Amino acid sequence: MTSSAIRLEHVDKRFGSVHAVRDISFDVPQGTLLGFLGPNGAGKSTTIRMIMSIIYPDHGSISVLGGSALSAKNSIGYLPEERGLYRKMRVGEFLRYIGRLKGLSQHDARAAATKWLARMELDAVERKRCEELSKGMQQKIQFIASIIHDPDLLIFDEPFSGLDPVNAELMNSIIREMHAQGRTVIFSTHVMHQAEQLCERIMLIDRGQLILDDTMSGIHETFDPRTIEVEPSNGSSLPGDIEGIVGRTSSGDRGWELQLADEADPHRVMNQIVQACPVRSIRLRRPSLDDVFVMLVRDRVHETGQTNMIPEGAS
């Protein structure tokens, strides 16, 4: 049986009148690559900060790597969303400092800093002050700071923001590599396609509540495809009225996106279209994570008539 990397039980947190996290419970087995998603102000950072024992829940319990969150700090690597470096400190010294705080000896911290700077193609900046680096370089330094102590659990908040595609791919490959070595990786983002590409499990949080917790395949099964993409052959056009279709959107040269009615059988509708007009291509489109996210969050706004913002600074 796989043991838990993180277990939250009925965790609740308020900041004055703002209910930031509402009775959340979940279990993340070790070795999972989890996407922790949600709109801005949904309570992601508050939850992560509680996992990091930066703040504490009002109710409920949190267990990290089988113990208290505080005692597990040296086994956690955390990349906060808001990047922070000491402007006047030299890069190598900053990394060694963080390494020391994370429990490494002076010697190990120095060796790890040198190793990771080389790996991130930043060995030339070791003696430079942090303020002299570009934004992308600073982000890479902070990424190194989060993994320098070889943690078992990695929590990344928007790790790719501000990175060019080459560096994003470099970081992506390192995250995959660390996951392949058996580490648990949680990454929080609101860029859904990144989560979709990288994660095997997704959690969606909205207004402090966990509204989705499933594997990617489970999500694909749960959320029926409700869109048909069709590209008619040259000169042909779609019939005006197709049974089971409630809306259509032109995709320009690429044809049409047709929205299925809730009760419609996609395969029957597709057959109907093929028989009605010659098509170059037709396919049932899988719901993207974006679609699922928008669908779930929009439905909740409709149900409650509320938006979901935690005031700035409250968390």
Next chain:
Amino acid sequence: MNRIGPITWREFKYTALTKAFIIGSIVVPIFIFPLMILLPGLFAQKSDPLMGTLMIIGSEPVAVQAERLAHEVDRAGGSALQLQQAMADMPDAIQQAATDPMLGSAMTQNKLEYDLKIESAGIEAVDESKQRVRDQDLIGVAVMNEDVLDSQPTSKENRFELFVRPGLSPRHLDFIDDLLTDSVVEVRVKDSGMDYARVRSMMARPSIVTKRLQEGGGEVREYEWAKRLIPIAFMILVWIATFTSGNYLLTSTIEEKSNKVMEVLLSAASPMEIMSGKIIGQAFVSLITLVMYGGLGIIALVAMSQADLIPPRMIIYLLLFFIMAYFMIASIMASVGSAVSDLHDAQSLIGPAMIVLILPMILWMPISESPNGTLAVVTSYIPPLIPFVMILRVTASGDPVPFWQIAIALIEGFAAVLAMMWMCSRIFRVGVLMQGKAPSPLQLIKWIRYR
């Protein structure tokens, strides 16, 4: 605990091992101290010469006397003489320094150059003389009544008027004042048939050379001014040491918060560990300041053979009350730094606390003059004031402070330190994660109660 070490070292290194600190807190005092010894000489400046005519109306004898005094006696070195007299009360080391050629020449430069003529006239010339003063033809005009020369003048009679031209310097005016009043007194004495020179020498007050008998035998010259200055010197020492580091702590915390590096630190260490590391790091910085300035003071006292003015128990008290003051101020500064996003917001939060903490500075005189008075005793039990008031009391030269009062102040003070550190760590814990508008003092109190 192993996380506090690196935080402490970083805080210390990036404050104390910087050019700004080394120059400002170590090099400057080393140079300033010798300058202070030479300060009286350096301040002495050569004045403009006093040239012109002084009119004395209504008293021919005073005019004659003034003319004689102005030329017979060298009256010009008045302030130089005062300086030399002041020097006589100074320790040998300072007197030695005053014999330095440079300082000596500074003292002679202090001598006022003058060429003063005296005229006299009857009472009818008042208006004309005043006009001559306005026209810059005369330096001034003294209008006297013969009553002023009475051997026993009433207070109403014992005065006369002096009209001077605009822009006459205070030093020139002092010179003329002295010349005129001395002349009046001398005329009175002579009119009474006495020898003025003899009377003056009899009236000269003797100076006292006070010597303090030391406990282990021997005697040293007692300098009253030094004993008066020691309490305020000790308190200022504690002030400088604690507030310099407190200020560093405030700015470094604000910087870490605004740089967003705080969250990185929080992922590695608890808020209490961060705050403790920072406070301990700055404590060493503060200690360097204390040792630097305090050490120079002690060296100066040793040079003046006055080391026994500071017995070892005073140094122990200094250290104890310094530690108390530092941890009180540092925890306030760290928590305020954590709660705000810029220095301006910090100042408005610290302002009220500073007004309270400046009280001992204002009350220095009454407390050190009467270290066991009601004011001193009451203020030494008010927690934020304890270290500052107690250091004034225990270093004052009056009756010794009863030991039980010192013990109570120490116990109460360190209990207050623990309570303040606990409260401030609660504020720090919440504050470091807050962004935006600065909290009100009421909100800070609420943060203490947050879980």
